[in-house]
Every structure is written in structure tokens, then in C-alpha cells.
Amino acid sequence: MVNTFQIYFSPNLALCKSQIEAWLSDYSMKVEWRCIDSIEECPASEIVLVAEGDLSTKDRRLLAARRSLVVVERWSLDASVKWIKMGATNCFDSASTAHIASWLFSECTHFTRSESEKVDNSMLQIVIDTIPVPIFYKDHLHIYRGCNDAFCDFLGYPKERIVGCSVYDIAPKHLADIYYSADCELLAQGGTQQYEAEARYANGTIHEIEFNKAVFLRPDGLPGGQVGVMLDITERNQLMRELEKSSQTDQLTGAANRRSFDQMIHEEWKNSKESGKPLSLISLDLDHFKKINDQYGHSGGDTALKLIVNWLDDHLEEGDSLYRIGGEEFYILMTDTDLKKALVKAESLREGLAQHAFTIQNHEVNMTLSIGVVQLDMDVILDKILELIDRALYEAKNNGRNQVRAAT
Numbered sequence: 001m002v003n004t005f006q007i008y009f010s011p012n013l014a015l016c017k018s019q020i021e022a023w024l025s026d027y028s029m030k031v032e033w034r035c036i037d038s039i040e041e042c043p044a045s046e047i048v049l050v051a052e053g054d055l056s057t058k059d060r061r062l063l064a065a066r067r068s069l070v071v072v073e074r075w076s077l078d079a080s081v082k083w084i085k086m087g088a089t090n091c092f093d094s095a096s097t098a099h100i101a102s103w104l105f106s107e108c109t110h111f112t113r114s115e116s117e118k119v120d121n122s123m124l125q126i127v128i129d130t131i132p133v134p135i136f137y138k139d140h141l142h143i144y145r146g147c148n149d150a151f152c153d154f155l156g157y158p159k160e161r162i163v164g165c166s167v168y169d170i171a172p173k174h175l176a177d178i179y180y181s182a183d184c185e186l187l188a189q190g191g192t193q194q195y196e197a198e199a200r201y202a203n204g205t206i207h208e209i210e211f212n213k214a215v216f217l218r219p220d221g222l223p224g225g226q227v228g229v230m231l232d233i234t235e236r237n238q239l240m241r242e243l244e245k246s247s248q249t250d251q252l253t254g255a256a257n258r259r260s261f262d263q264m265i266h267e268e269w270k271n272s273k274e275s276g277k278p279l280s281l282i283s284l285d286l287d288h289f290k291k292i293n294d295q296y297g298h299s300g301g302d303t304a305l306k307l308i309v310n311w312l313d314d315h316l317e318e319g320d321s322l323y324r325i326g327g328e329e330f331y332i333l334m335t336d337t338d339l340k341k342a343l344v345k346a347e348s349l350r351e352g353l354a355q356h357a358f359t360i361q362n363h364e365v366n367m368t369l370s371i372g373v374v375q376l377d378m379d380v381i382l383d384k385i386l387e388l389i390d391r392a393l394y395e396a397k398n399n400g401r402n403q404v405r406a407a408t
């Protein structure tokens with residue numbers, strides 16, 4: 001393919017231009033020549049060849065604004081440096097047409113390359129600006145080298161305020177410390193990295209962000225820096241927290257459920273083993289609850305269960321946690337509590353509830369509890385402990401209900 005280039009020249013170069021043209025044609029370059037009387041006629045940043053003798057004082061001031069080659073009668077390094085200092089891009093003598101052709105070839109092809117790079121770069125920028133999640137890239141010295149519009153919106157700064165800065169210039173120090181240490185780790189290990197961290201948006205709101213970053217390599221294979229994409233996962237995490245909470249909560253009463261108990265007992269068991277502090281469990285079962293349902297209907301029974309949970313909640317102490325294990329059966333797990341203390345607590349709950357009148361459908365209703373109590377023996381497996389407490393509760397029921405029995 002033959003590329004055509006527009007080159008401007010001053011009148012005194014009319015003779016050597018045909019020789020230059022001949023040289024260039026060997027390399028698939030076609031030149032459209034335009035003779036000008038003043039550099040002013042050559043558009044800014046275009047290539048202009050000017051004979052030294054054609055240069056007016058006004059022209060000299062315009063040398064730097066064009067890609068200008070000054071052609072002198074006799075070349076010397078001094079002369080060349082003088083014109084370059086004055087703003088010329090280069091300087092040759094009129095006999096060196098091959099050198100001039102070589103210079104033109106370099107200027108034209110380099111220009112073509114950098115123009116196409118510019119187009120590619122701006123195209124790439126348009127593309128990343130269109131992506132609706134924040135994207136940034138930094139060099140190997142942790143300096144931002146580029147970003148997209150979404151990143152600017154997130155920070156509330158224009159690109160000019162971000163590019164050339166480090167993370168310490170744009171984020172609060174406590175967050176910048178987190179990002180910087182993750183950046184160092186990524187650059188050291190290479191590849192990709194994913195982590196979650198908080199980020200403060202321009203409007204002051206704190207968001208939970210999943211950072212997805214990767215190291216990019218320079219053409220010589222060394223790390224050139226890193227590119228990162230920020231995904232806002234605040235809503236997703238919030239939803240997950242709600243789901244997690246609801247999976248651990250009894251829908252009717254709002255008490256923690258059996259699933260939650262199964263997790264907590266293992267945790268507290270471990271804590272207790274480590275700390276040597278006693279751990280006790282109370283199992284409470286409402287007596288003749290069926291009668292409440294029979295008398296006030298299922299919704300009356302539901303109300304009773306909610307009232308009971310509220311009442312028990314009000315009587316918990318620090319370190320106690322309440323769980324609804326089944327229909328009308330509850331556990332209270334008591335940390336730092338031995339059997340003696342747990343029995344006192346169980347008795348006070350039994351007595352307190354028996355004396356309390358609940359209001360269900362405008363009726364005063366009294367309920368009682370049968371209670372089993374156990375202090376967890378760290379050498380006995382958990383299933384066995386739960387068996388023991390069930391047996392104690394069974395005994396309390398069998399012995400007439402409304403009473404407390406310790407597991408033996």
C-alpha cells in the first residue's frame with residue numbers, strides 16, 4: 001500500500017524536492033508537495049522543509065510549532081544545534097537528500113503510528129468509560145495512570161485529579177492503608193487478586209466493595225502495574241446478612257432457632273473448654289400447651305408463644321441466650337454458669353412464669369413450665385448431654401409438671 005503525505009517546502013528547495021521524492025518512492029511513500037512563501041501557510045504540527053535563506057524573522061518564531069526541517073547550504077553541528085535551539089526539529093544540508101528522505105520517512109511513519117495509537121487509546125477510553133463499574137489502573141509505583149468515568153463518579157474527582165496521584169491522595173488513610181498493602185501483595189505475587197473492603201463514595205456513603213485486580217505485564221515481561229475493577233456488593237451482602245439472620249431465627253417469635261442453637265452450642269462448648277468456665281443448659285417446655293390452642297385457637301396459641309418468648313427474654317442475664325427448639329420447647333444456654341447457679345435461675349423462671357398472668361384475647365391466662373437443667377461435662381459428647389437434659393425434662397413432666405429437675 002502506498003501512503004500519501006503532504007509536505008510543505010520553501011521556494012529555494014524546489015530543486016532538491018524531486019530527488020527526495022525519488023528516494024521516498026522506493027519505500028512506498030508518495031508525497032504531495034506544496035510550495036509556501038511563509039511557514040504560516042503550513043498548518044501547525046505538519047511537516048515543513050525550509051531553506052535557511054527563505055526563513056524570515058517571523059518564520060523563525062513558527063519553527064517550533066511545526067515539524068520543521070531547516071536545510072542549510074553547509075551543514076555543521078553548530079549550525080544544526082543553533083536551528084534546533086530555535087525550534088526546528090532537525091537540520092540538514094541541501095546535498096543530503098537521502099538523509100532528508102530518511103528523516104521524512106521516520107517523521108511520517110512515526111506520526112502515522114502515534115496517530116493510530118491515539119485513535120486506539122481514545123477508543124479504549126470510550127469503551128472503559130462506558131462500563132458502569134469503576135475501573136482504574138496504576139503503574140508499578142502505585143500511581144494511578146488511568147481510570148473510567150464511573151471511578152471518577154465514585155471518588156467525586158475529575159480524571160486530572162486522580163491520574164498521577166497515589167491512593168493516599170484520594171482515600172482516607174485507614175482505607176488507603178488497606179488498598180496499599182493489597183496492592184503490594186498483588187504486585188509481589190503477580191496474577192489476580194480478589195478481596196472485599198469498604199470504600200467511601202464521593203457523597204460520603206460507605207459501600208462494601210469487591211475488588212478484582214490483576215497485574216499487567218510490560219512488553220519486556222516485567223510487571224507494569226495493576227488494573228482493578230470495583231463491584232459494589234453492599235446490597236448483596238446486606239441481603240446475605242438478612243438471609244443468614246432469618247435462617248437462624250424462628251419466624252413466629254423472633255427467637256433464635258434450633259439451627260442457631262446447633263452453631264452456638266459448639267462455639268460455646270469450645271470456648272468453655274478453652275477458658276475452663278462452666279457452661280449450663282436449661283430446657284423449658286410449656287405444660288399442657290395443647291389446652292391453650294384448644295381454648296383460644298391456633299392464633300391464640302401463637303400469641304401465647306410470642307408472649308412467653310418476650311417474658312423469657314426479659315428475664316435473661318448477660319451470657320444467657322434463648323432458643324426456640326420446637327413447638328413449645330425452649331433452651332437457655334448459660335455461659336460461665338455452673339449447675340448450682342443454673343438451678344437457681346431455672347427455679348426463678350419457673351416460679352416467675354407460674355405467677356405471671358398473660359393476656360390472650362382479653363383473657364388472663366396462666367402457664368407453667370417443666371424444666372430440665374444440666375451443666376455440660378466437657379468429657380461427655382454433646383448428643384449424650386442433650387439426651388440427659390431430655391430425660392430430666394421428662395422426669396419433671398412425669399412428676400406432675402411445673403417443676404425443675406437436674407440431669408444426673
Ligand SMILES: Nc1nc2c(ncn2[C@@H]2O[C@H](COP(=O)(O)OP(=O)(O)OP(=O)(O)O)[C@@H](O)[C@H]2O)c(=O)[nH]1
Nearest residue numbers: 285286287288289290291293298299301302327328
Ligand atoms: N399455636 C401453636 N401451637 C403449636 C405450635 N407448635 C406446636 N404447637 C402445639 O403445641 C402442642 C404441644 O402438645 P403436646 O406435645 O401434647 O404438649 P402439651 O400439650 O404442652 O403437653 P405436655 O408437654 O405434656 O405438658 C400441640 O397442640 C401443638 O399443635 C405453634 O407454633 N403454634
